[in-house]
Amino acid sequence: MNVDGRFAPSPTGTLHVGNLRTALLAWLFARSHGARFLVRMEDLDAGRVRPEAAAQQLEDLRAIGLDWDGEVLWQSGRAGAYGAAIDALRGEGRVYECFCTRAEIRAAASAPHGPGPEGAYPGTCLRLSEAERERRRAEGRPPALRLRADAERIGFEDRLAGRYEAVVDDFVIRRNDGAAAYNLAVMVDDAAQGIGEVVRGADLIDSTPRQILVARLLGLPEPSWAHVPLVLGPDGARLAKRHGSVTLREVEAGAAVRWMAETLGFAGATSAAEMLERFDPDALPREPTPFAGIPG
Numbered sequence: 001m002n003v004d005g006r007f008a009p010s011p012t013g014t015l016h017v018g019n020l021r022t023a024l025l026a027w028l029f030a031r032s033h034g035a036r037f038l039v040r041m042e043d044l045d046a047g048r049v050r051p052e053a054a055a056q057q058l059e060d061l062r063a064i065g066l067d068w069d070g071e072v073l074w075q076s077g078r079a080g081a082y083g084a085a086i087d088a089l090r091g092e093g094r095v096y097e098c099f100c101t102r103a104e105i106r107a108a109a110s111a112p113h114g115p116g117p118e119g120a121y122p123g124t125c126l127r128l129s130e131a132e133r134e135r136r137r138a139e140g141r142p143p144a145l146r147l148r149a150d151a152e153r154i155g156f157e158d159r160l161a162g163r164y165e166a167v168v169d170d171f172v173i174r175r176n177d178g179a180a181a182y183n184l185a186v187m188v189d190d191a192a193q194g195i196g197e198v199v200r201g202a203d204l205i206d207s208t209p210r211q212i213l214v215a216r217l218l219g220l221p222e223p224s225w226a227h228v229p230l231v232l233g234p235d236g237a238r239l240a241k242r243h244g245s246v247t248l249r250e251v252e253a254g255a256a257v258r259w260m261a262e263t264l265g266f267a268g269a270t271s272a273a274e275m276l277e278r279f280d281p282d283a284l285p286r287e288p289t290p291f292a293g294i295p296g
Contacts, residue, residue: 002223003224010043016239029281039073041075064260095173097125098144121171149213160229251294256294265284
């Protein structure tokens with residue numbers, strides 16, 4: 001079974017210790033099988049990308065003892081591959097233009113008897129006539145492209161979370177600025193890089209059925225999945241830089257590694273290599289870790 005893994009940060013800022021712990025876990029899953037571990041920079045959001053952030057992120061991965069195979073892949077150089085995937089979906093009649101603003105989507109979803117689960121796209125633009133589309137184009141509203149999902153229910157077995165399934169709504173595959181959207185790009189890239197097991201934070205499990213649908217429609221191989229528990233700030237929300245003293249700019253790398261080891265069940269380990277020797281995915285914690293600081 002292919003268990004090649006990857007870590008795919010967005011170069012928009014400094015990785016905090018929660019991000020780095022997820023990267024460590026992805027590395028442990030892959031390296032424990034002698035598999036490849038790759039790094040990909042998800043830099044499609046040009047307005048938020050910071051040129052210096054990627055170099056800093058790679059430096060921090062090395063600082064906690066991680067290595068990777070081959071060159072770093074940059075999504076910004078992959079527009080042709082994403083365009084070909086969108087064209088293939090369009091050829092299957094699965095793509096339509098969407099002119100909705102976020103405010104309009106929220107209003108439709110919150111209306112009495114609104115369609116679908118909370119937050120799901122209500123299908124407004126799917127029902128537009130060609131004349132209505134022409135009118136919106138004439139108004140200068142650049143459309144996004146959505147995938148017609150036909151409310152398909154997609155399920156999968158997660159290595160840590162167990163069975164998960166959800167009804168897939170019509171989701172964006174190309175933003176209205178012309179850039180490929182995350183749920184399309186991630187599956188095209190995972191297939192291109194030969195990723196066999198995706199290890200990432202539990203907050204992304206909700207997006208997985210959408211990504212599986214993309215893979216199936218494009219005939220791409222489906223990886224296996226392991227959504228790992230998050231690190232939470234004192235307020236119970238996902239750890240973020242606003243919680244303070246959570247990056248390697250403020251915390252010594254060795255102390256951060258010892259904290260990761262302690263919270264993952266490797267008490268006494270002082271390096272990624274030591275954790276690799278003891279790694280057992282079945283023994284990993286399944287609940288989020290509250291962050292209460294890192295001892296020096």
